Amino acid sequence: MVTAQRLPASLTPLDAALAAMLRELAPVEPIELPPGEALRCIAAEMPALRTYPPHDVAICDGWAMRAHDLVGASSYAPLPLAERPVWVAAGAAMPDGTDCVVDADAVDMSGPLAQVLAEAVPGQGVRRAGSDIAIGRVVMPAGEPLLPRDLLLARAAGLELLHVRRPRLRIVNICNGGLSAQLIADTAQLAGAEIVCIEAAPDMAAIAGALDADGCDLIVTIGGTGVGHTDATVNALASRGTLIAYGIALQPGRTAAVGRIDATPVIALPGAPDQAFAAWWAIARPVLDRLSGRRPRKTLALPLERKIASGVGIAEVVLLTRQQSSWSVLAIADLSLDAIARAEGLLIVPGGTEGFAAGTVVDVYMLRE
Incomplete structure (x- = not known):
């Protein structure tokens, strides 16, 4: 029996x-997962990323030119060009020898020679190589959860597999x-x-x-x-x-x-x-x-809006929500489903204490990271 x-x-x-x-x-032990399966997994040691973009790219549609060649150009003093400029689309690699993108209406193509009607500065309309991801950057330090924005970096850098703990x-x-x-x-x-x-x-x-x-x-x-x-x-x-x-x-x-x-x-x-x-x-x-292998979970230290009374010998779970610059108590020990759904933070009152006085600054685990 x-x-x-x-x-x-x-x-x-x-x-x-x-x-x-x-x-x-x-x-x-770490495993390797493609970015599509690694969301919320905890990062293990990640390889350093390569530079992105790998070369200068246009961030808008327009004419690729060299800013130094456009000094003095204006609608009152159009600057004729010996050669027809190269048109680039947003995201395209910048042609060799160019360092800016000029708007379509800043170049007059109606005559036998193209004429520029405005000056430009180096880097105008251009995303420099390495400006999104610098060489040596890692997707995420080990011990942190991989979020959508981290996977954006991984995909941009061409990583097919990520080292994670799951x-x-x-x-x-x-x-x-x-x-x-x-x-x-x-x-x-x-x-x-x-x-x-x-x-x-x-x-x-x-x-x-x-x-x-x-x-x-x-x-x-x-x-x-x-x-x-x-x-x-x-x-x-x-x-x-x-x-x-x-x-x-x-x-x-x-x-x-x-x-x-x-x-x-x-x-x-x-x-x-x-x-x-x-x-x-x-x-x-x-x-x-x-x-x-997760790093210590994030907490938020704020003063308590009111006293928390707790019985000695029993650890009690407290649910809280933020009210301006303090923690407001939703529930102590008796946790309704509504309180669980609304709570922004969780505090465990140790069994060796009688609680915390109003105004006491407490570190609260964040439930809505």
């Missing part, structure tokens, strides 16, 4: 559980946790992970069978972490690998669990959306960031 899941008498401090999960955890994440949805599972999958995909989602019945054998560590770098389960009659995720994890902690001093999310199957970290999130969201940001996201 299988023993029912029961929370331990004392909860594991959040920082202790997270430290255990991060211990000896190294970033995954952890493979297996999400196991258990027992009606579809809403939470989709939230976590979407969030993880934005963090640059490769996602595989599977379903498992709320049965210990079915869950244990789904906890397959082959071909993945992180396993996240959704649901089945409580103490109900059908909750069996924690027991299934213990049967397949090592259960490090069950019952985390985190609100919401105290029924979360962490463990390993061989060297693969496993994080069991509660099924309710607010609890899954909180435990993801408090535990799973730092683990995924370590696997990605």
